Amino acid sequence: MAPRRATGMDNVVAIEPSGYTRCCVPSGDCLRAQQRVGTNPGEDPMAIALDDLRDTVRVTCNNDLCTVGRYMHRECFDQWEQTVLSYLKTCGRARSWSERQRHQNLWTKKGYDLAYKACGCRCGRGHLKKDLDWMPPPPTANIFGRIEEIDTTGAKKKKRRNRNSRPSLTCMPIGHMGDGRNRTESLSCSSSGSSSPPASGSEPSVSPVHGAHSKKKSKVDIPDRVRIAGGANGIFTRRLDFSSFNSLPRNKLNSYQIKTEDEGNHGNDDTRCFILSTLASQGRSKVRCILCEEQLLVFDRYPLVDGTFFLSPRQHAKSCIEVKVEGRTQFLTVVCMACLEGVNGRAIVCRFCNQKWDGSSLILGSMYSYDIFAAMPCCTERIKCNSCYKPVLHPAQRLNFFSDYSHMVPCPHCRTMDTHFVKPLGFCYTRHVPRTSILWP
Template identity: 55%
Template sequence: MPHNRRNQVALVIGHQQRLDPATIENQNFESTLCCVPNGCLTPDVALNPQDRTGVSKVLCNNEQCPFSGYMHRQCFDNWEESVLTYLKSCGRARSWSEKQRHQNLWTKKGYDLAFKACGCRCGRGHLKKDLDWVNAAKTGDEDNTKRRKKHNKSNKPVLTLTIQTPAIGCNGRSRANSLGSTGSSPPSSGSESPHSPQHYQAVRKRSNPKNEFFAERLRHNSGGNGIFARRADFSSFNILPKHKINSYHIKMEDEGSQGNDDTRCFLLSSLASARMCRTFCVICGDSLVVYDRYPIIDGTFFIGPRQHSRACVQVRYDNRVQYLSAVCMGCLEGWTVRLRCRCCAKPWDGSQLILGTMYTFDIFAATPCCTERLKCNECECLVIAPDQRLNFFSDYSHMVSCPFCTALENHFVKALSFYQRVEPPA
């Protein structure tokens, strides 16, 4: 190492570690520097790669990168949060939940979208978490915790419980307490068909027995729960293409602690207040059963400022009056009814939306297909330029002011009459 360069490194590392010059001369200093790109939070704390409890390892795709590849755990967590924030605004990751973004960030699926926010300090590469670098200390703590739980479980006294089977009516349904606030609505049967008899009549021919991924996956305690049905199985999703039969395209479980998911609670409480155990697709009008657990419907819910049909439920969300609407799986995939813009003839595609959950914006306004959808609802002048795009899908559902007539309105949220209904070929 050149003499000047050695002196500079010695000064930096000597300040960080408070080491004497003799110690500095005999160590590899670059391996002890925190390589976090956005500034080290604890420059006075020395990095020890052998102590894995407080250190995270990253990899730079620049083979000539001179930095250490190690970060303080606190620095890494702070940097990772900034990358996750960037990922929220990237392509298909906008529709991912927080849990999905955390799971996908350092896999190919998420990193291909977020790598631009992972630039290394060397200026010629991008950082990525080293997934093969196992935190041995954490693994050991987890093993100890499991052993303690197993030991405590074995010491617990065994209780013998007598469970009384609930009465079964003549229609085969078990009686249950009402989940809704009214307390008088009868429970729905978990064995009911999720669609009307004529729904997907042509589509079910597409179902491939080899793709029946959910055929053997059953719900325990599949009786009705309150006014909402309990799914007996997930076989209604077997008509989907094989690559969509997974938890990324179908909302399968709560994200909150102990199942306290805000979205599911909001949906069920809103529908229970309206005494609706079923809803209707705003495109084709077919009836959809509402279930008490994810996936909540065989389609998806969304809320927006416009009431697209009489079946939409008025709710209050973010201190605004909005309308809760639903679209069935057949219309999202384009099997039942296809929508085509009357102005540019471009079809609307909902096949990328996650099934069984709720979006907090109008899904028809999220991706404007032509300039007609960017015009003011009052004076019909362009609210934004055709080449201008807003940052988030939800921005198109917000109220904006027209630059010409100053009308404050949800200009980008148009009526469904802007679309032409096209029946798919038989």
């Protein structure tokens, strides 16, 4: 077990009044206890009311006899999670992961098998893991984020949702979508107030509903948060439902595959503000996919687009917007969800090795800071110098980070400095023609 400060609380079971439990943060350093937030003198600040779990995270202990508790205040969990992520950074293959990958993999088998030693429970005989399938009871809220309450006179009161609340998507199986697709289990999504924990990238957060005749409701745990306009000037669309993601496989309907949450305080997310302010300065509320040229709406909050943005040192199409990032000229580019998934014959393949480009693993609705087409060269032709056409790298050599392939590097043969791995798309790829589309005489 990872070393942790002794608190004198290990193996101690607190007796709580009926209907209450205590924050089970492993360090024992409950932030509510330190700040005495939301408590009256004489009340236990570590107490959590079981009838109001909206601002908590549930964890599970693999010790079946553990009696320490299953809930943490969200801020306590977030602080504890950071210590586990710091431990994961020192473990095996996770040392080469990016911060985003470590966060995505932490509570899945891929990451937890490496980090579990840092997740010791206060019971002393087990390890904690975030319960990814749990959804706290939601308050009553409409799509505009206002919570309705009934006062003693029977009249309805309206108040704005607390900025720290995180509504999730509640998705219902329906028989027919408005776009004409007949899918017995397609998902129609709308916001419902809830502060549920984010779902895993590899473990779907969809309730197990199998078979075309199932009548059970399924829930997709995609949290949301109130965000500021971010310099958008009101030109962008407000997303009221998530039905455009119904075409995705069910295991991708979670908050790790679809970017749904700001990373900054009170909605001040740098990436979102950068994208919206850049597009607003151009007066653009829509963008074009560089592969199929389909127009995509840009939304004022995550997920920003039904696809993904990325920055490239090369202007792949006229629709790409020139920006300055850390003194470097980059081009804001977008690929739609259908092209990323390669559906309906939209796949592209390498002209040289005939390998299909696959963007299905990329996170939707956000932005990558590097050229996603250059990040994973599939053959020797992709790593040749743009000037002398000799390999810049040994065919078996790989750079440490995906972003390294978008940087300027010198050719070891002609010494030309260039972004050698970022090639024109027309030079690298050709469209894949499905066999079913070949016409026979």
